[in-house]
Amino acid sequence: xxxxxxxxxxxxxxxxxxxxxxxxxxxxxxxxxxxxxxxxxxxxxxxxxxxxxxxxxxxxxxxxxxxxxxxxxxxxxxxxxxxxxxxxxxxxxxxxxxxxxxxxxxxxxxxxxxxxxxxxxxxxxxxxxxxxxxxxxxxxxxxxxxxxxxxxxxxxxxxxxxxxxxxxxxxxxxxxxxxxxxxxxxxxxxxxxxxxxxxxxxxxxxxxxxxxxxxxxxxxxxxxxxxxxxxxxxxxxxxxxxxxxxxxxxxxx
Amino acid sequence: xxxxxxxxxxxxxxxxxxxxxxxxxxxxxxxxxxxxxxxxxxxxxxxxxxxxxxxxxxxxxxxxxxxxxxxxxxxxxxxxxxxxxxxxxxxxxxxxxxxxxxxxxxxxxxxxxxxxxxxxxxxxxxxxxxxxxxxxxxxxxxxxxxxxxxxxxxxxxxxxxxxxxxxxxxxxxxxxxxxxxxxxxxxxxxxxxxxxxxxxxxxxxxxxxxxxxxxxxxxxxxxxxxxxxxxxxxxxxxxxxxxxxxxxxxxxxxxxxxxxxxxxxxxxxxxxxxxxxxxxxxxxxxxxxxxxxxxxxxxxxxxxxxxxxxxxxxxxxxxxxxxxxxxxxxxxxxxxxxxxxxxxxxxxxxxxxxxxxxxxxxxxxxxxxxxxxxxxxxxxxxxxxxxxxxxxxxxxxxxxxxxxxxxxxxxxxxxxxxxxxxxxxxxxxxxxxxxxxxxxxxxxxxxxxxxxxxxxxxxxxxxxxxxxxxxxxxxxxxxxxxxxxxxxxxxxxxxxxxxxxxxxxxxxxxxxxxxxxxxxxxxxxxxxx
Amino acid sequence: xxxxxxxxxxxxxxxxxxxxxxxxxxxxxxxxxxxxxxxxxxxxxxxxxxxxxxxxxxxxxxxxxxxxxxxxxxxxxxxxxxxxxxxxxxxxxxxxxxxxxxxxxxxxxxxxxxxxxxxxxxxxxxxxxxxxxxxxxxxxxxxxxxxxxxxxxxxxxxxxxxxxxxxx
Numbered sequence: 001x002x003x004x005x006x007x008x009x010x011x012x013x014x015x016x017x018x019x020x021x022x023x024x025x026x027x028x029x030x031x032x033x034x035x036x037x038x039x040x041x042x043x044x045x046x047x048x049x050x051x052x053x054x055x056x057x058x059x060x061x062x063x064x065x066x067x068x069x070x071x072x073x074x075x076x077x078x079x080x081x082x083x084x085x086x087x088x089x090x091x092x093x094x095x096x097x098x099x100x101x102x103x104x105x106x107x108x109x110x111x112x113x114x115x116x117x118x119x120x121x122x123x124x125x126x127x128x129x130x131x132x133x134x135x136x137x138x139x140x141x142x143x144x145x146x147x148x149x150x151x152x153x154x155x156x157x158x159x160x161x162x163x164x165x166x167x168x169x170x171x172x173x174x175x176x177x178x179x180x181x182x183x184x185x186x187x188x189x190x191x192x193x194x195x196x197x198x199x200x201x202x203x204x205x206x207x208x209x210x211x212x213x214x215x216x217x218x219x220x221x222x223x224x225x226x227x228x229x230x231x232x233x234x235x236x237x238x239x240x241x242x243x244x245x246x247x248x249x250x251x252x253x
Numbered sequence: 254x255x256x257x258x259x260x261x262x263x264x265x266x267x268x269x270x271x272x273x274x275x276x277x278x279x280x281x282x283x284x285x286x287x288x289x290x291x292x293x294x295x296x297x298x299x300x301x302x303x304x305x306x307x308x309x310x311x312x313x314x315x316x317x318x319x320x321x322x323x324x325x326x327x328x329x330x331x332x333x334x335x336x337x338x339x340x341x342x343x344x345x346x347x348x349x350x351x352x353x354x355x356x357x358x359x360x361x362x363x364x365x366x367x368x369x370x371x372x373x374x375x376x377x378x379x380x381x382x383x384x385x386x387x388x389x390x391x392x393x394x395x396x397x398x399x400x401x402x403x404x405x406x407x408x409x410x411x412x413x414x415x416x417x418x419x420x421x422x423x424x425x426x427x428x429x430x431x432x433x434x435x436x437x438x439x440x441x442x443x444x445x446x447x448x449x450x451x452x453x454x455x456x457x458x459x460x461x462x463x464x465x466x467x468x469x470x471x472x473x474x475x476x477x478x479x480x481x482x483x484x485x486x487x488x489x490x491x492x493x494x495x496x497x498x499x500x501x502x503x504x505x506x507x508x509x510x511x512x513x514x515x516x517x518x519x520x521x522x523x524x525x526x527x528x529x530x531x532x533x534x535x536x537x538x539x540x541x542x543x544x545x546x547x548x549x550x551x552x553x554x555x556x557x558x559x560x561x562x563x564x565x566x567x568x569x570x571x572x573x574x575x576x577x578x579x580x581x582x583x584x585x586x587x588x589x590x591x592x593x594x595x596x597x598x599x600x601x602x603x604x605x606x607x608x609x610x611x612x613x614x615x616x617x618x619x620x621x622x623x624x625x626x627x628x629x630x631x632x633x634x635x636x637x638x639x640x641x642x643x644x645x646x647x648x649x650x651x652x653x654x655x656x657x658x659x660x661x662x663x664x665x666x667x668x669x670x671x672x673x674x675x676x677x678x679x680x681x682x683x684x685x686x687x688x689x690x691x692x693x694x695x696x697x698x699x700x701x702x703x704x705x706x707x708x709x710x711x712x713x714x715x716x717x718x719x720x721x722x723x724x725x726x727x728x729x730x731x732x733x734x735x736x737x738x739x740x741x742x743x744x745x746x747x748x749x750x751x752x753x754x755x756x757x758x759x760x761x762x763x764x765x766x767x768x769x770x771x772x773x774x775x776x777x778x779x780x781x782x
Numbered sequence: 783x784x785x786x787x788x789x790x791x792x793x794x795x796x797x798x799x800x801x802x803x804x805x806x807x808x809x810x811x812x813x814x815x816x817x818x819x820x821x822x823x824x825x826x827x828x829x830x831x832x833x834x835x836x837x838x839x840x841x842x843x844x845x846x847x848x849x850x851x852x853x854x855x856x857x858x859x860x861x862x863x864x865x866x867x868x869x870x871x872x873x874x875x876x877x878x879x880x881x882x883x884x885x886x887x888x889x890x891x892x893x894x895x896x897x898x899x900x901x902x903x904x905x906x907x908x909x910x911x912x913x914x915x916x917x918x919x920x921x922x923x924x925x926x927x928x929x930x931x932x933x934x935x936x937x938x939x940x941x942x943x944x945x946x947x948x949x950x
Contacts, residue, residue, distance in 0.1 A: 052364040074366035088360035092280040104272030105365045133283075282793040300796045303803070310807050318814070322821035323896070325931055389804060397811035401818040403931040472827065472892030479895055479927065 004063075005030050005157050005188030006051060011060035013046055020046050022212045024060070028188045028205075030156075033179060035199040035220065036192040038209030039240050044192045045085050047209070048161050051190070052082045064157055078106070081155030083146050083163050091135035095126060095145050098134060099152060106153040113152065120148045123174050140166035147175065158182065158189045164198060176202050200224065200232040210240040266371045273362070273375035278382065302386070304734075309340060309390035317398045324478035326404045330413060330494035331485065333395035337388070337417055338424045338490060343588070344387050345380075345428040373524035377516075380425065388421035408500045415505055416493040423489075423512035429519035564653055565661040572638065572665035572719060582637055586670070589633035593626035597678060601685055608682075608691045609755035617755070620682070621748045624699045627674070628706050628744035632714060632737045634666060635707075641720035650718035656776065659715035663707050671703050694761065701768035702747050708775040709743075710736055822933070826898045829861030836862050844871050851881055860889060863908070864901055879912035887917060894924045894940075899933045906936070906943040918948050 004027045011024035021043045028034045038044045049055040051062055053069030053076065062069060064076035082088075089098060103113040121127060124144040129137060134145060143166045150158065158179075164172050179189055179202060193199055199206060199220070206223055208216040216223060216239055220232065227234040257267040282300055316336055320329050362372055396413050399405055485491055492504045560566040575582060600606035600619040607616035641647075650658070675696050682692040713736055747768075754760035789795045836858040842849055843859075859878055879886050893905040909917050921944045928937045 054359060054363045069364075072368055074368065077364055077366040080364055082364045084360055086360055088357075090276060090280060090357060090361055092283045093276065097276070097279070101272050101276050102365070105269045105362065105367055107266070107268050107366075279793050282796040283791075303796065303799060306800060306803065310803070314807075314811070314814075318821070321814075322818060322931075323825060325927065386800070390807075393804065393807055394811045394814075397808065398815050401815035401821075403818070472896030475825075475895035476888075476892055479891075479923065 003029070005032075005065060006190060007061075007063040008047075008051065009061045011047070011050060011062065012058050013043075013050060013055065013060075014058045019058075020212050021050075021057075024209075024212075024214055026207050026214065026217055028157075028190055030188050031183055031186050032205060033183045033189040033191055033203045035203035035206040036190055036209065037194060037196065037199060037206055037236060039194070042209040042240070043212045044209055045161055048082070048084075048159050048190070048192055052080055052159055053077065079156040081150035081153065081158045083143075083150045083160045085161040085165075087142055087146050089134050089142060089146060089149070092133060094133050095130050095137075095148075098145060099148060102149045102152055108153055116152055116154065117148075120151055123178065124148060124171055138166070140168060140171070143167055144171055151178070156187050158187055159192070160189065161192045162194075163191070164193070164195060172198075196232045196236055206232065208236060208239050215239045263374070264368075264370050265374045266368060269365075269367045270371050270375050273367070273372065274378055277375060277379035281379070281383065305344065306386060306390045309344075309387060310393070312336065312340065313391050313394040314398075317394045319474070320478075321398060321401070323475050325498070326399070326402050326409070327491075327494050327498040328478040328481065329395070329399060329402060330416065330497045331488065331491045333391075333399075334416055334420050334490035334493060335488060337391040337420050340391060341384065341387055341421050341424040342428055345384070345425050369524045373520060377520050377523060380429070384421050384425045388417060391421070392417040404498070406500070409497065412497040412500065412502075412505065416490075416497050416508070419493060419505065419508040419512045420490060422516050423508070426512065426515035426519040430515065430522050432522070434522070560661060562657070565657050568650075568658045568661035569665045569668075572662045573669050575638070575641070575720065576665065576669040579641070581642070582640075585637045585640075586634055589630040589637075590627070590670075590674075593623050593630065593674075596623040596626055597681070601681065606682075606685055608686045608688060608695075609752055610688075610691045610694060610758075610761070611686075612756050613752070618752065620695065621752050623678070624702065624751075625744045625748040627671070627699070628702055628747075629737065629741045631703070631706055632710055632733045632740050634670065635662075635710060635714040636733045638662065638666075638719040639714075639717070640722050644720060644722050647718050647721040650720070654718045658718070659711050662715055662719055663704075663711055666707065667700075667704070671700070675699055675703075698751060698761070698765055698768070701765055701772065702744070702751075705768050705772040705775070706740055706743060706747075708772055710740060712776070825896055827864060827893055827896060827901050829864045830858060832862040832865065833858070840871075840874050843873050843877055846873070851877060853882065853885055856882060856885055857889075864893070864897075864904060875908065875911045879908065879914065883914070883916070886912070887914075887920065890917070891920050891924075894920065895927075899935050902933075902936045903939050906939045910943050910946050913947050915947065918944070921947060 006026075006028040008027065009025050011021055012019060013021040024043075024047060026034075036044055036047065046055065050057045050060075051064070051069065053062075053071075056070055065079050067073065067076035069076035069080065090101075093101065099117050103110075103117070108116075121130060124147065126141070126144055126148070129141055134142060137145070143163070147163060150160070163175060167175065176198070179191070183189055183204075191199065191203055203220050205218065206216070206220045207214055208223075216235070223235045224230050224232055227238075255271070260267040260270055281302055313333070313336070316333060317329075320332060324332075358372065358376075392414055395417070396410065399409050399413055402409075489508070493508055496502055496504045560569060576586075596619055600623065605616045605619050607614055607620070609617040609621060611617065678699075679692050679696040682695055683689055686692060714733065750764060754764045790799065839849070839855060840859060840862060856878065859874060863874070863878065890905045890909060894902050897905060909921070921940060925937065925940045925944060928934070928940055
């Protein structure tokens with residue numbers, strides 16, 4: 001098994017003439033929870049979409065467990081779990097139907113997937129709306145469903161784009177605990193968010209993106225130690241609000 | 254046929270394929286509105302798919318009834334096969350997103366271990382089931398009623414459905430291939446616009462035949478069918494009809510091969526489109542919007558001066574902007590306006606577009622008919638405004654939705670659609686009639702009729718905020734059938750009165766005044782939900 | 783929500799609804815297929831009601847008066863003939879068949895295609911009085927059509943008219 005779970009090299013992506021990602025390079029190791037932060041429009045979601053293979057990057061090389069996620073060889077996609085910003089659910093299906101669909105798409109063993117489904121439904125307290133149509137659910141309930149769909153096949157690589165959106169306290173807590181357990185079991189997690197106090201608590205490492213470029217990539221504890229008030233928020237603010245990105249880039253590497 | 258071994262041999266993952274197919278069929282059979290209704294109205298028990306099938310069965314039985322006993326088997330078959338092609342093409346393209354390619358697929362399936370071949374095969378088969386259902390709806394009546402014709406035999410029972418299947422598969426595949434070629438950048442939108450214009454051209458053809466029949470008080474259909482123009486014989490459907498009527502099989506065999514090849518090409522095209530279009534994900538790109546001069550002017554002045562309140566000005570601006578920018582909305586509106594456009598294009602071409610004020614002549618019917626057709630589009634245009642991808646934002650509109658908001662929507666529809674069309678049409682009339690008074694009078698009367706009808710239907714169709722529902726297959730027509738029928742009847746009556754009073758200035762003036770007073774006295778709809 | 787509503791809303795319920803609709807349509811279509819006679823009974827020309835003015839015109843023609851005749855007049859005379867019990871008099875027949883040959887050819891063909899059997903026979907009789915050889919293709923087409931889709935009672939009169947006009 002490759003030592004690096006997620007490897008991104010020289011990632012550049014353009015929409016038309018406009019480049020939204022500039023030569024991004026980072027890696028996530030097995031057993032690591034890596035935060036991926038940035039202000040709105042920095043390119044976080046675009047990065048995640050290229051990493052899972054939904055977008056073909058203009059330039060660059062991406063490997064998940066040593067395999068290209070965009071290729072027709074499905075090796076990379078078999079180990080990926082992904083929660084997108086948009087949700088990624090068929091609205092007309094019930095929760096149970098959607099989970100069954102995902103289990104079938106991953107060709108999971110039926111008994112094992114039933115057990116796993118029951119565990120996740122209990123964890124996220126979804127019993128009450130398991131047979132309701134997804135378009136009748138609240139935002140938070142849909143997010144729980146999306147998380148279940150990403151976790152049902154026990155992914156080794158998990159990519160989360162704003163996973164706590166709409167979740168209540170208990171669900172958010174359950175998720176944080178689950179992520180820690182998964183990382184302890186060896187999973188690699190890329191956690192994309194701008195809720196910095198959660199990132200500070202959950203993530204081992206943080207990558208900060210600004211204007212399509214990485215301006216910081218270091219363990220969370222080191223980043224926090226550099227700040228005056230010992231919070232990730234002030235580090236983030238300092239790095240992403242200044243005009244002189246180039247001067248500060250690498251200061252926290 | 255769908256055994257796991259067969260699927261694997263075809264390079265399709267069996268379990269994901271079956272799961273996707275099951276999912277797509279389930280979604281086809283569910284309406285969009287169930288979740289919102291706790292006390293379901295009868296209409297909401299029926300899926301939009303049912304309305305589509307119902308409409309097609311109705312069109313089919315009406316066509317067969319008109320032709321029964323009057324035409325020979327060849328013309329009967331050609332007509333029905335041609336209508337099958339036209340409606341199949343429209344059904345696939347106008348509801349392309351629901352029928353063939355759903356952008357949600359990328360989000361749900363794109364990162365899963367599912368090959369493009371598996372996904373596209375499931376989509377194609379799902380589309381095939383949809384095509385089969387529509388094909389059955391369009392084939393059922395001609396097949397069985399055709400058996401009653403004097404010049405058909407038992408072979409009709411086999412040959413006609415065979416020909417209809419060729420047409421259905423070929424047309425649906427053609428629509429998909431068109432998408433695969435033109436859909437880059439904005440999946441489906443380019444294709445929908447092309448299809449809308451194809452519809453207009455096809456309707457022009459139907460009008461051409463129709464006016465030949467209308468021009469003669471009797472026997473028009475029989476005469477046309479007995480001696481059709483040479484180009485009719487060149488239609489692909491005519492070649493198939495040759496075999497159907499004569500009991501042959503050569504063209505049917507050729508047609509089977511061609512439509513089969515097109516279906517295979519469509520499969521490849523759809524798969525290629527998935528990997529190319531979906532990966533590029535053009536919907537993600539940022540689009541700069543630079544309002545045109547007219548937009549800026551209208552939005553600025555309307556908000557401030559035309560409307561008594563900023564709220565109404567904002568509703569006007571929102572409606573006007575959606576009508577201008579929403580490609581899906583424009584594509585849904587185009588077919589509704591196609592009939593009137595066809596009449597306005599065809600009339601001058603065949604020299605039957607005379608001034609109604611000049612006298613009661615058959616040549617003066619078509620300008621009135623153009624207006625009647627434009628009026629009948631009102632229910633569809635207003636109903637289309639209720640659908641939007643951004644329907645979840647409707648909470649912003651609900652609190653103060655009322656009669657004034659509905660009035661602002663009507664004004665926007667006038668400003669964006671009807672007034673420009675009427676002005677362009679007025680210029681055409683002036684060029685044809687060389688009579689500015691006649692052109693102006695026509696345009697004014699047309700506007701008054703449009704305004705009156707819009708106010709009348711707004712009580713039903715603008716009682717709730719616009720942009721409140723997600724788009725659903727068939728929902729553009731099914732739920733407003735009653736209103737549409739009523740508007741059609743009213744428009745015909747008003748058109749008839751207009752035709753009668755047009756040559757008499759005093760009566761015409763009185764008619765105009767009556768329309769104006771009636772419109773002003775209608776309380777605009779828009780009760781709070 | 784009641785049980786039947788729940789069942790109807792389910793995918794299976796919708797499939798059953800579609801199936802029932804198609805089954806109903808099949809039965810209805812089968813019924814309509816047996817009603818060919820009813821459909822054919824609607825095939826008829828509806829000439830305008832003969833007015834006093836039209837009768838006066840016909841009388842004037844018979845009296846030998848030189849009158850301007852336009853297509854509208856021809857239509858009225860033709861309609862009068864169509865519903866009259868007897869053939870028109872010689873001069874009216876002459877006007878109908880020779881005053882505007884193009885109009886006559888088109889008009890009589892429409893009756894041959896879209897009239898009742900009785901109206902078609904009357905058209906054939908008028909063609910016999912004209913003996914216009916340019917109507918031979920029309921007669922041949924009509925005969926082929928009658929032999930294919932009927933009405934059968936017009937086949938022999940058509941064949942006879944063809945022999946009279948074609949000199950066969």
